[in-house]
Amino acid sequence: MNKITLSRLAHMKQKGEKIASLTAYDASFAALFDQQAVDMLLVGDSLGMVLQGKGSTVPVTVEDIVYHTRAVAAAKPNALLMADMPFMSYATEAEGLANAAQLMRAGAEIVKLEGGAWMCDLVRKMVRGGIPVCAHLGLMPQQVNLLSGYKVQGRNDAQATSIIDEAVQLEHAGANMLLLECVPSSLAQSVSQQVSIPVIGIGAGAYCDGQILVMHDMLGVTSGKRPKFVKDFMADSNGSIASAVAAYVSQVKNLQFPTAEHSFK
Ligand SMILES: Nc1nc(=O)c2c([nH]1)NC[C@@H]1CN(c3ccc(C(=O)N[C@@H](CCC(=O)O)C(=O)O)cc3)CN21
């Protein structure tokens, strides 16, 4: 029993030990990932796509995330348990606080919200109420209909400056962690250097404080065109899921994943 806490993850950032994280949606995979020393499990709204077969994360509800958070929490993982706040579940501060409280009651230990500095007041209130917060910047999949697709963010100087500025503002508002999705490695490196809270990346290069992947992607279960940042860890693991997960954790810790081929310039 070596429960991973927020302070442990902050300590890992200070020491330069990389944080290895995966999504999980049920007790069985949560237990398997926990045995391979995955540091953090995310009940992601990606479940709308990988479990429900929907075309985006937009249809996912708070009830969906609550159900899967309960399932993951039932495994009593040592890993920190993070849950996504789904589409429009924090459109107002009152809704955001009530819905985050539901996720915490279901077993989440930190909630993740997509959005920038506009969320600072809500972040302050959540943290004041005892709800740790991870702010998700860069590509925000809940905005897919506005963005017209899943595209790399922060590629021009103005966008990059604004992402750094929002990261700093969110840290000052009390955010305990940041997640950066699909941004150039150099930008993710700047953000990671300029905040003292852990920065977890997906498609954000090797210089983040940690990495996350959707479990189905790293197990080679997802079909069709796969994003550049995905690596299939089942390919070299002789059909063992546990070995694939062990390889993922070890490659993240030893800076062997991600490489330039999984990153954006
Ligand atoms: N299975 C799965 N994996 C994910 O990583 C994931 C989900 N589902 N659902 C929610 C979002 C959607 N995500 C995505 C989906 C596609 C790309 C993608 O194809 N990106 C292009 C970038 C093209 C560009 O702008 O250069 C790529 O080539 O990787 C990125 C993130 C990440 N999240």
Ligand SMILES: CC(C)C(=O)C(=O)O
């Ligand atoms: C891809 C990760 C970061 C996520 O938000 C999800 O799984 O929903």
Ligand SMILES: [Mg+2]
């Ligand atoms: Mg998500």
